[in-house]
Amino acid sequence: MARGLILDRDGTLVDFVRDPELGSVSPAFHPDHLRLLPGVVDGLRAFAAAGYLLAIATNQPDAAKGRIPVRAIARTNQALVALLGRHGIAIAGIECCLHHPEGGPGGDPALVRTCDGRKPGPGMLLRLVARLGLDPAASWLVGDTENDLGAARAAGLRCALVVPVRRCDICPLANRPPGAGAPDLVASRLDELAGVLLAEPPAPC
Numbered sequence: 001m002a003r004g005l006i007l008d009r010d011g012t013l014v015d016f017v018r019d020p021e022l023g024s025v026s027p028a029f030h031p032d033h034l035r036l037l038p039g040v041v042d043g044l045r046a047f048a049a050a051g052y053l054l055a056i057a058t059n060q061p062d063a064a065k066g067r068i069p070v071r072a073i074a075r076t077n078q079a080l081v082a083l084l085g086r087h088g089i090a091i092a093g094i095e096c097c098l099h100h101p102e103g104g105p106g107g108d109p110a111l112v113r114t115c116d117g118r119k120p121g122p123g124m125l126l127r128l129v130a131r132l133g134l135d136p137a138a139s140w141l142v143g144d145t146e147n148d149l150g151a152a153r154a155a156g157l158r159c160a161l162v163v164p165v166r167r168c169d170i171c172p173l174a175n176r177p178p179g180a181g182a183p184d185l186v187a188s189r190l191d192e193l194a195g196v197l198l199a200e201p202p203a204p205c
């Protein structure tokens, strides 16, 4: 069985789209929006070189909420995989949950429902584990929110949070004491995470 690194998309691999004039923040919804976060390319290269299969699991509820068309989400996801590919990084699988329990004005009613794939549900992670033949005990979810942590726990994966210095909103999550649902590892960037995680001595057989 393979070791896997399942990555959240927004806030972990790519930055949010910020409009300082409007004060708005939204997930990237066009290929031109894609800005890889610092450390992502070097970090993913290091994990791939160490034998990890790389995958993406992303909640994208904005079509259900009537904010972004499904085709824009799909095109942006494809563009992200292609962008990483141009950096020599292969993504073995991608799962995207389009559902949202409440939806929003103008949202696609077919997408408004609960879904076990939507993080913190484990569905997307379990599908990737099955499809890619991953060993859950040797695989990690890397994310930036409580939902990512919950999904990792529910799927039986280890969890690392990448917490940029400016994201003070998630400091309490990252600094939780062990036993109170703390993540297994916290780093400020993906290359730093690779340095820490890949330096760990291998677990005894």
Ligand SMILES: [Mg+2]
Binding pocket: 008, 009, 010, 011, 012, 143, 144, 145
């Ligand atoms: Mg995120």
Ligand SMILES: [Zn+2]
Binding pocket: 096, 097, 098, 099, 115, 116, 117, 118
């Ligand atoms: Zn879903």
